[in-house]
Amino acid sequence: MKVGVLTGGGDAPGLNAAIRAIVKRCEIYGFEVIGIRYGWAGMLDGDVMELKYDNIKDTILKGGTILKTSRTNPMKLPDGMAQVSKNFKALGLDALIAIGGDDTLSVAKALSEAGLRVIGVPKTIDYDVPETEFTIGFDTAANEAMRLIENLKDTAESHDRVFIAEIMGRHAGWIALYSGMAAGADLILIPEEPFSVEEVAKFVKKKIEQGQKAIMIVVAEGALIKDYKGPIAKDTVVDQFGHVYLGGIGEFLAKEIQSMTGVETRAVAPAHAIRGGSPTVLDRLIATRYGLAAVDLVKKRKFGVMVALKAGRIVTVPLTEVTGNKAVSKELYEEAKTFFD
Numbered sequence: 001m002k003v004g005v006l007t008g009g010g011d012a013p014g015l016n017a018a019i020r021a022i023v024k025r026c027e028i029y030g031f032e033v034i035g036i037r038y039g040w041a042g043m044l045d046g047d048v049m050e051l052k053y054d055n056i057k058d059t060i061l062k063g064g065t066i067l068k069t070s071r072t073n074p075m076k077l078p079d080g081m082a083q084v085s086k087n088f089k090a091l092g093l094d095a096l097i098a099i100g101g102d103d104t105l106s107v108a109k110a111l112s113e114a115g116l117r118v119i120g121v122p123k124t125i126d127y128d129v130p131e132t133e134f135t136i137g138f139d140t141a142a143n144e145a146m147r148l149i150e151n152l153k154d155t156a157e158s159h160d161r162v163f164i165a166e167i168m169g170r171h172a173g174w175i176a177l178y179s180g181m182a183a184g185a186d187l188i189l190i191p192e193e194p195f196s197v198e199e200v201a202k203f204v205k206k207k208i209e210q211g212q213k214a215i216m217i218v219v220a221e222g223a224l225i226k227d228y229k230g231p232i233a234k235d236t237v238v239d240q241f242g243h244v245y246l247g248g249i250g251e252f253l254a255k256e257i258q259s260m261t262g263v264e265t266r267a268v269a270p271a272h273a274i275r276g277g278s279p280t281v282l283d284r285l286i287a288t289r290y291g292l293a294a295v296d297l298v299k300k301r302k303f304g305v306m307v308a309l310k311a312g313r314i315v316t317v318p319l320t321e322v323t324g325n326k327a328v329s330k331e332l333y334e335e336a337k338t339f340f341d
Helices: 015-029 040-045 053-061 080-090 102-113 138-159 174-182 197-209 249-261 281-300 330-337
Strands: 002-007 032-036 048-050 095-100 118-122 162-167 187-189 215-220 233-238 244-246 265-268 305-310 313-318
Touching: 002 015, 002 040, 015 032, 015 053, 015 095, 015 281, 040 080, 080 102, 095 102, 095 281, 102 118, 118 281, 138 162, 138 174, 138 215, 138 281, 162 174, 162 249, 174 187, 174 215, 174 330, 187 197, 197 215, 197 249, 215 249, 249 265, 281 305, 281 313
Parallel strands: 002 032, 002 095, 095 118, 118 305, 162 215, 162 265, 187 215
Antiparallel strands: 032 048, 233 244, 305 313
């Protein structure tokens, strides 16, 4: 058997742990394994690299992906899917393991429906892939964001300021919510619950009247303002999956709050800084389990599925069921609101 593996979309801590596990299990089974470089772009161009366990065994310590990545979408290119299918056969692949989020998995689903042997592995720091309790990269990103918020709280308390941390999260506010709750933020704003700028300003005024001089607000980059069309974006350019480049809601909110309250307000947007770095224990461990399970599925010739975590067990979910976005529930956000008083 010859197995290909690729990583698509944004990079995430833990990807190398999954790749490492895939290579090790393939070598144990006597499978040949090759890395497809730059995600789906590599499948379009036939850009591959040799993978040997002895050469990559220490990559479990590193963030990012040794295979490189891109946001290329072959479904948006003329004859893109046909070219991917052609190279699948030209490379002599018996199976392809695609590690990625909703965008990458949507391509994997289409290829599977076209008859190619594909297995998906869920990866996204946004934690918004449905039908799984874990996505590679989320735990590390949430921990990095938490530490950043904690640092900002120290500075806010030293200067009696309002600080706003703009945290990654396009359609779902998982990172903002988890990191904000863990760091003791005063207010957390997420895409699932549109907010009023005036209400946020009132919240700040109330806190100040209560004698609190330092205030920490966490906002997801894709958070929606009531009566405002869509999220705030850096520009109107979109990637091949139709996503605009978000960013700026923190600065926008800081200016509005300062204008409405007269209180000095600063915004910080760590953006990609929370995406890199050495993976946490959880990201390394579950990414490893995912990688091993994916190759086991190849051996069993079970394709068209994604590995997932449910109740601590590795299970499989049809690729047809994993597209779309997993949103923060109202119940969870209500729990967070307990601390917004």
